[in-house]
Amino acid sequence: MTISLEETKNIANLSRIAFTDEELIRFQSSLEKILAYVDELKSIPTHNVEPLSTVTGLVNVFRKDDTHSSTVTEAILANAPQLKDGYYKVKTIL
Amino acid sequence: MNLAYKEISELRELLDTKHLSSLELTQYFFKRIKELNPLLNAYLTLSEEHAYYLAKRADDFINSPGNNPWLCGIPYAAKDLFLTKGIRTTAASKILDKYIAPYNATVINKLESQYAVLLGKTNLDEFAHGSSTETSAYGASKNPWNLSRIPGGSSGGSSSAVAGGLAPFALATETGGSIRQPASLTGTCGWKPTYGRVSRYGVIAMASSLDCPGTIALSVKDLVYTANAISGQDAKDSTTGNHNVHYTPEIPKSLAGLRVGVPREYFPEGMESGVKTRIYEAINILEKLGASITEVSLPLTKYGSLVYAIVCPSEVSSNLMRYDGIRYTHQSNKATDLYDIYCQSRAEGFGDEAKRRIMTGTYVLSAGYFDAYYKQAQKVRRLILNEFMEVFKKVDVLACASSPNVAVPIGGAKDNPLFGYIADQLNIPSSLAGLPGLSIPCGLATSTTGDSVSLPVGFQLIGPQWQEQILFNIGLIFQAETDFHKSIPQPLTI
Numbered sequence: 001m002t003i004s005l006e007e008t009k010n011i012a013n014l015s016r017i018a019f020t021d022e023e024l025i026r027f028q029s030s031l032e033k034i035l036a037y038v039d040e041l042k043s044i045p046t047h048n049v050e051p052l053s054t055v056t057g058l059v060n061v062f063r064k065d066d067t068h069s070s071t072v073t074e075a076i077l078a079n080a081p082q083l084k085d086g087y088y089k090v091k092t093i094l
Numbered sequence: 095m096n097l098a099y100k101e102i103s104e105l106r107e108l109l110d111t112k113h114l115s116s117l118e119l120t121q122y123f124f125k126r127i128k129e130l131n132p133l134l135n136a137y138l139t140l141s142e143e144h145a146y147y148l149a150k151r152a153d154d155f156i157n158s159p160g161n162n163p164w165l166c167g168i169p170y171a172a173k174d175l176f177l178t179k180g181i182r183t184t185a186a187s188k189i190l191d192k193y194i195a196p197y198n199a200t201v202i203n204k205l206e207s208q209y210a211v212l213l214g215k216t217n218l219d220e221f222a223h224g225s226s227t228e229t230s231a232y233g234a235s236k237n238p239w240n241l242s243r244i245p246g247g248s249s250g251g252s253s254s255a256v257a258g259g260l261a262p263f264a265l266a267t268e269t270g271g272s273i274r275q276p277a278s279l280t281g282t283c284g285w286k287p288t289y290g291r292v293s294r295y296g297v298i299a300m301a302s303s304l305d306c307p308g309t310i311a312l313s314v315k316d317l318v319y320t321a322n323a324i325s326g327q328d329a330k331d332s333t334t335g336n337h338n339v340h341y342t343p344e345i346p347k348s349l350a351g352l353r354v355g356v357p358r359e360y361f362p363e364g365m366e367s368g369v370k371t372r373i374y375e376a377i378n379i380l381e382k383l384g385a386s387i388t389e390v391s392l393p394l395t396k397y398g399s400l401v402y403a404i405v406c407p408s409e410v411s412s413n414l415m416r417y418d419g420i421r422y423t424h425q426s427n428k429a430t431d432l433y434d435i436y437c438q439s440r441a442e443g444f445g446d447e448a449k450r451r452i453m454t455g456t457y458v459l460s461a462g463y464f465d466a467y468y469k470q471a472q473k474v475r476r477l478i479l480n481e482f483m484e485v486f487k488k489v490d491v492l493a494c495a496s497s498p499n500v501a502v503p504i505g506g507a508k509d510n511p512l513f514g515y516i517a518d519q520l521n522i523p524s525s526l527a528g529l530p531g532l533s534i535p536c537g538l539a540t541s542t543t544g545d546s547v548s549l550p551v552g553f554q555l556i557g558p559q560w561q562e563q564i565l566f567n568i569g570l571i572f573q574a575e576t577d578f579h580k581s582i583p584q585p586l587t588i
Contacts, residue, residue: 003457015411015456016418017449018437030450030511031457037512038400042466044474051472052479053303054333055528055559056290061332075179075196081425088420091432 001035003028097122098259099582102168102316105262109156109167116152116167120145120211123169127213127260130586135235136245136254138174140214141181145169152209164319166209171261173252174215175222176307177296178202181212185298186230186251187220189443192423199296200331201265201307201324208323213261217251220445221414222267222300224248225275225517226507229447234504237280238583239549243501243541246276247514249310253280256310257583263311263320267297269304270402270525271518274533277310278496278552281535281581283569284310285317286521288560289528290335293328301409302333304525313579314534314569318343321562341563345570350384352568355489359395360520365498368539372551373495376536376572380493383571390485390492394478398523399515401478404458404471405526410448411455417443450511479527486558491568495520496533496552503544524556531556532565535578550581 008028012019019027082089097105097119108114124142131137152167174184177195179202184190202212219229227235227250235250237243238258245254249266253276256264266273268286277284285308292307299305309320318341325339356377361370381387419425419439426438444452458467485492498520507513515522524531536553540546553572555565573579 008453011453011457011460014460015449015452016415016433016436016440017444017452018434018441027450027453031453033511034403034450034454035457037515038403038467038471041397041400041404041470041474044397044470044477046470046473046477049473049476051469052476053472055303055479056333056335058290058333058335063329063332072196075194079193079196079423080421081419081423090420091429091435093432 001032001039003031003035098126099312100262101313102164102262102311102319105168106162106164110162116149116156116211117146119167120149120169120213123213123261130258130260133236133241133586134238134254134258134260135233136216136251136258136260137171137214138184138186138217138232138251139182141178141212144181145211145213148206148209148211152211155209163208165205165323167211168262169211169213170205171213171216171252171255171264172202173218173249173264173266175218175267175298176202176265177298178212178215181215183215183298185221186218186232187443187445187448188231189417189424189440190422197296200293200328202296204324210323216255216264219248219250219447221298221410221448222248222269222272223410223447223451224507225271225514226504227251228504228507229445231445237501238586239281240501240547242503243549244279244504246279246501248272249276252310253277253282253284256280256282256312258586259582263309263316266308266310268306268308268525269300270406271521273308273310274496274521274531274552274554275518277533278554279501279550281550282310282312283314283317283535283579284308284533285321285562286525286531287321287325287562288335288530290333291530291560291562292324293331293334295328295330299413301406302413303409304406314532314566314573315343318566335560337560341566343570345574346567348384349380349568349571352385352491353489354380354385354387355390355485355492356387357390357392357395357492357494359392360494362498362519365495366500366539366542369495369499369551372537372539373553376553377493379572379575380568383575388489390489392481392485392523394474394481395523397474398478398526399519401471401474401526402522403515404467405475407451407455408459408468409455410451411459414448414452475526478523482524482527482529491564492556494554496554499543500539500541500549500551506543520554529556529559530562530565532569534569534572535581537578
């Protein structure tokens with residue numbers, strides 16, 4: 001199972017992680033190894049099998065849509081690398 | 095008084111009869127930790143001031159009239175995935191090196207309401223990605239039985255702490271082997287709950303459909319006390335089961351009537367022969383205690399790790415997207431635009447294994463590959479679950495090894511993207527099915543990797559969904575009949 005360097009670059013872009021050229025080649029190789037490892041799964045017959053994403057069987061666990069004021073806002077914002085007036089500060093988007 | 099390696103019931107007695115205060119007990123452990131942690135690298139952060147506050151609070155409670163909860167005044171360590179308010183929480187990653195948790199995980203709050211005393215945060219593989227702690231940004235933890243060997247992972251700091259006598263018990267998490275395997279490798283007792291038994295609120299997420307907070311301790315009896323303290327439905331985690339939970343530490347009289355299944359696929363080629371021997375001996379003990387033993391077959395076992403190698407990174411890639419260089423402390427100062435902030439901060443903050451899992455997950459979830467990989471993996475996952483449900487119509491519990499080998503030397507995992515998937519092959523299938531598991535010591539075996547040293551072997555029990563009491567019962571009577579769990583490593587010296 002081969003992955004092109006171009007595809008690896010594309011995945012890196014989607015993952016929002018910067019790689020050096022040398023790293024890209026290393027990760028391309030790792031990805032190929034992992035995909036080779038899991039390749040056998042493709043041949044398992046799964047016609048009419050429902051995909052499983054939760055094991056508890058719980059469905060739609062609701063709570064009342066009550067609001068209350070938060071006591072953790074300040075502590076959460078304290079972990080921001082850059083804040084302004086209680087907002088996360090980011091680089092220009094537009 | 096030597097207080098290391100005393101079980102919770104012994105400490106409870108000393109505290110309740112006022113032979114010892116929680117403050118003295120806490121001070122004892124900090125002294126020991128400061129002496130030995132440089133050798134073990136089990137702890138990343140110590141929270142002394144907070145611990146002394148909690149210990150004094152526990153002593154006040156003990157000195158007031160009335161009974162004391164089992165964990166009142168008992169010190170413990172928490173894997174550094176559990177948010178602990180006001181205390182540094184890193185997930186063993188550079189990207190969270192300076193992160194201060196804004197609130198407590200539910201499990202931390204539950205332990206605090208029992209007056210247990212948090213000593214500090216233990217090392218792990220970065221974001222729990224691994225089976226040895228070698229992917230930690232802060233270096234690997236060491237196995238107290240042999241400092242050149244891994245303590246297992248990802249909860250390796252927790253297992254090292256308990257096995258090293260640096261905490262009576264420790265919080266840990268398991269997604270695919272991360273409690274059972276390290277417990278096995280360090281001769282400690284590990285409980286991986288049924289998925290949904292324990293709240294994940296405030297636990298840094300790895301794979302949300304698999305993560306299970308649990309505990310590592312010195313005996314099954316101690317695991318029962320911790321299970322009672324941390325289990326239960328939580329309004330803040332809608333994946334928790336709504337059962338009323340109370341486990342008993344009462345030792346059953348015998349195992350008569352218990353049907354034990356031994357799955358033939360859990361003795362793979364490459365399993366160390368010494369491990370195999372110890373497991374068969376442990377199974378014979380169950381038979382001696384009255385259980386009936388049957389060989390069973392779980393043919394889909396070999397696909398477990400393959401399914402996990404797709405499902406886990408997929409969920410990881412989603413969960414780790416939040417580390418954007420904007421909200422969680424680390425931001426690259428090389429960034430010139432927003433795109434850079436994401437890409438450079440994440441490149442700087444994440445280790446190789448985290449990047450590998452994010453990349454793998456992103457690939458298999460991307461358009462054109464989703465059906466072939468992720469959806470197919472989820473279908474095989476259902477087949478694996480169905481296979482377990484079928485086998486539990488014939489037997490009540492499965493018995494096997496927790497790990498195919500004893501602890502390997504540190505350095506074995508390096509740059510091997512498949513290391514964890516192979517190390518955890520005996521744990522992953524039951525994790526995928528959300529089943530409860532227990533690992534308890536059953537003696538030593540000779541390593542076939544590196545020096546021929548004798549290292550602990552873990553006996554694994556896997557139960558049907560929500561049936562932890564069956565596992566606890568077997569463990570309790572096993573530990574009444576044997577004393578493998580009382581073996582501790584040689585004292586460490588600087």
